[in-house]
Amino acid sequence: MHKLELTNITKRYRGATVVDNLSITVQSGRVTGFLGPNGAGKSTTMKILLGLVSPDKGEALIGGRRYRDFDKPTRMVGAILESDAFHPGRSGRNHLLILADAAGILHERIEDLLRLVELEDAADRKVGGYSLGMRQRLGIAVALLGDPPILVLDEPGNGLDPAGMRWLRDLLKTRAASGNTIFVSSHLLAEMEHLADDLIVIQKGRLVRTGTIAELLTAASSVSVRTPSAAGLIAVLEAAGGVIKVQDEESFLVRNLLAAEIGARALSAGIELHELAAKSSSLEELFLTWTGSTHPQLSEHMIKEGAMV
């Protein structure tokens, strides 16, 4: 089991708190999505986990050990932290060879990886001539170099085309299914909805939400009800555990109860219904609610692109 645990992590830069007493756990055998608006502290958190940034307070452990305590860290953790962290004058193959040499990994592994990320034909070209998607694929090859059971990936889907996104999703899901720990941040909320099993949402360095994506989406779904006897039905539904949000005299939203259950209770109480409609929230809507991102232009753009700006 290779659990990632960050406990009470705080990091400040020049008086500004970037990560604020953050405690999260990433389970093995699952894909855990890491979400937050720009500047929320996601990258800093990942760098703290990987020993690149020292926290002012708290502890970051990988399978119970600090990253720096691993003798062969690339065999334990693969990471993408920046999509453009390559010398532009060096070929993709040479970049992998350099890291393989340092990590003591056989060069045969590089050919397998180049094939896996579909860069065989471009392997001897300079990285400066690569597209963003190709650099991202090279980054994924770097992360997989030591065939590690843990992947920590910061925006790995940036620049990938739809086929590439699907390939990445399949790769990460397959590795998670075989017991690997996958911790991945992304701005692509629609993609995250398909990819992640668990979600961790932060804003201004603080934990906003955590849980399985199914739980979070279910908890956020609601049923829209319209009835001329709103007060009576609200009393019935509240008694049954429903959480009510009144919209006007005749309509309200109900959470924690399914539409069928609401209909059955209304029938039992002899209350006439004019509307009963299940409303599910998308991850994008939930994200906006959780993070309070109400800027109209930002929201509109996110809805069009299915992604955070």
Next chain:
Amino acid sequence: MTWSLLVRSELRKIATTKLPMVFLGIIVAIVSATATAILAGHDADGTKGFISSATDQQSLLAFGTNAMMGAGLFGAIAAAREYDHRTVISMFLVSPRRHQAMLAQYVALFLTGGLLGLAGGVLTIVAALICLPMVDFDFLLSAGAVIRILATAALAGGVGAVLGAGVGALVRNSAGAVTAAVLLLIIAPPLAVQFLNNADWVPSTVVNVISGVGEGPSVAASLAILAGWAVVPAIVALFFVHRRDVT
């Protein structure tokens, strides 16, 4: 994680960009200038006194100071570009004990700087062997003097590269690192010689002593001072890089 693996990786880093070839080109330009001086240069009195004796030839052909300055710039760029291109992230992910990665980089740059210095020394000697007979002068250096010149060029190249690497890791961008290395190796020493009573510690003085073409501290003291020029910035950089966040 073994040292040899990290050093091999660092050597591959150096070998897989154009940087060494660029500096080899600079060396060829310097050697060409020396060859031109032998062929076309003369003293104020119109003679070629500057190549007439073994001592004069040794002074002209000693490549150590050039090697140290050139390799200093080479090391500064090699180390600083890790930060420019953010490859320092993968460097410290593979080797999270940062001092190991940096020491491996110092070793690789010492070897490469030494090779560049040696190449400069050899090419200078070869140019002299070719050009001196063309102006009716013999090559007057003994085998011992040649070996001393070459050994000093290699040593000064290695030291310069480590000095540059320390500066590059401290400054963390190529332009700034080159500026700092130029200040440290090219601009500051002559000023120190001019304005200080005793500036025997400047690189050109100690390198010339080791080459056998200058006066100053003893050879042993010069070797120690030269080593200090590499060790001090290297250790300061190790200290800061160990403590700094990689953001």
